[in-house]
Amino acid sequence: MAPSGVEEEEKGAGGGLRRFWGSLWSYWGVFDIGDFVPWLKWVNRVNGVRLAKELDEFLEGVDVFIAGTDTTSTTQEWAMTELLKYPQAMKKLQAEVRRIAQPNQPIIEDDLDQMPYLKTVIKETLRLHPSAPLISPRESTKDVQVMGYDIMAGTRVLVNAWFTEAIDELADANLVHKFDFALPDGVELDVSEGGGMIVHKKFPLLLVATPWSC
DSSP states (O other), X not given: OOOOHHHHHHXXXXXXXXXXXXXXXXXXXXXXXXXXXXXXXXXXXXXXXXXXXXXXXXXXXXXXOOOSOHHHHHHHHHHHHHHHHSHXXXXXXXXXXXXXXXXXXXXXXXXXXXXXXXHHHHHHHHHHOOSOSBOOOEEOSSOEEETTEEXXXXXXXXXXXXXXXXXXXXXXXXXXXXXXXXXXXXXXXXXXXXXXXXXXXXXXXXXXXXXXXX
């Protein structure tokens, strides 16, 4: 039997990238035994070597540009899940967005300040399902002073990921503006979470999107 298009894609560059990112997010999201049992820190190095080998093998044949889209798409999926779970919230959000939006025009960032309920929806989604509460840890390379605080060289720095909120708001606003959403016939809404650094849904969200016209 000839391989399907999906199987071919999994064998190609796209499949290699997906496999690598799957390994990376899983690696970042697991229990770090070296932080609690110092003499077992070698386990982390072994895992890191394996991951580095996967990346080297992938980059041998592919030039890639990696963008931080995973957290945004995951937040959108969770937002839609919660809005389908609470239909009245969906209707209230659509009414707000469609009242502010200009006819036949996409919603832009300047419109967001007029959409307080949209901001509430995204904040609640991030509270319930923080896709990546913290960006990958960084370490200061020298002594610095930030906002009056002395930060010593070697200090681990954790950056809050909520700065992506405006991107999530813009994406969600344009979706609920242009479409009405429903579950396919016979499909039940599942809210189970998967594991890893990025908290995806355990099972992908399946939706029927119907274009809306004013």
